[in-house]
Amino acid sequence: MENVALLAQEEITQSTAPLGKIRVGVTEGLGIMFLASRMIGLFERYPGLEVELVAVPRFVSILNREAEISIHLERPAADMLVTRKLTDYKLALYASQSYLDGAPPLRSREDLGRHAWIGYVDDLLFSQELMFLNSFCRNPRVVFHSTSVIAQQQAARSGLGIAVLPCYMAASDPDLVALLPDESIERSYWISTRRELHKSVRLRVVWDYVVGLCEGERELLMGQ
CATH class of the missing domain: 3.40.190.290 (D-Maltodextrin-Binding Protein; domain 2)
Known part of the structure; x- marks a missing residue:
């Protein structure tokens, strides 16, 4: 029901720009030492967004609704998820x-x-x-x-x-x-979300930003 409500709200409020909150779960090293200091570009582009970064030394579960986006050290196997490699x-x-x-x-x-x-x-x-x-x-x-x-x-x-x-x-x-x-x-890091949430405008904006960030910082991530 929460997922349906999120998508229904977007149809009403986000015809021009993504608005609202997205929670991103991530292991603490990547979250604190890499992502946190590089998120400002997202808010400059989309000031109506609000991001909750849950950076902890464990996996944050999407299936248990702890977050809408989760970044893992291993590829999740659940069929209910959309998953791709984020970066090596x-x-x-x-x-x-x-x-x-x-x-x-x-x-x-x-x-x-x-x-x-x-x-x-x-x-x-x-x-x-x-x-x-x-x-x-x-x-x-x-x-x-x-x-x-x-x-x-x-x-x-x-x-x-x-x-x-x-x-x-x-x-x-x-x-x-x-x-x-x-x-x-x-x-490697893997990024995933629930399959039905992948259609969310604000989720895709955050997802694409994080993916692009890692692609642009590949040399740093690979120690080159």
Whole structure:
């Protein structure tokens, strides 16, 4: 019923420009460190819009009506959804200079086992796509765990150890040093909405803006 009401309201109020509220659910790294600072162009173009950005370290469910648009680390399989790949992105190794100054030499992949690591809380992972420490080190010595990638970035900045971070978050951070440039992994973001909502004018405006934003920032997202 909520979906029918949204579309019916648009037929009455949005003949000239999209108006109203759209909630976007997104993982916190992309939401806080990428999208939030780049949304102003949407409102300059469509001042009648209102966006709620739900940026949390978990999936935001469209099927449970937590949001109208959701951005995932994995492709949702539900037939009720319209889904497309939003973008690929790259993660790499980062640490602070203060950590490196007091740590064993780091010249190659073989040296990684001698270092302290920062990672996720394994039994609270919301996606298997976040299980990537073993892609770099067979038995990493993880000294700090957090469900938040932003907390991991802050821990790395403080000198706690090595973190695997999205390049769009860490590459321009003056307190972090990129390590072993040949060592990186690639992941993807997927954007989805309920099939019946895909016809909504204001939803499509937000959807198209986010897609265009990621296409225009591909080099940043891929760490190039």
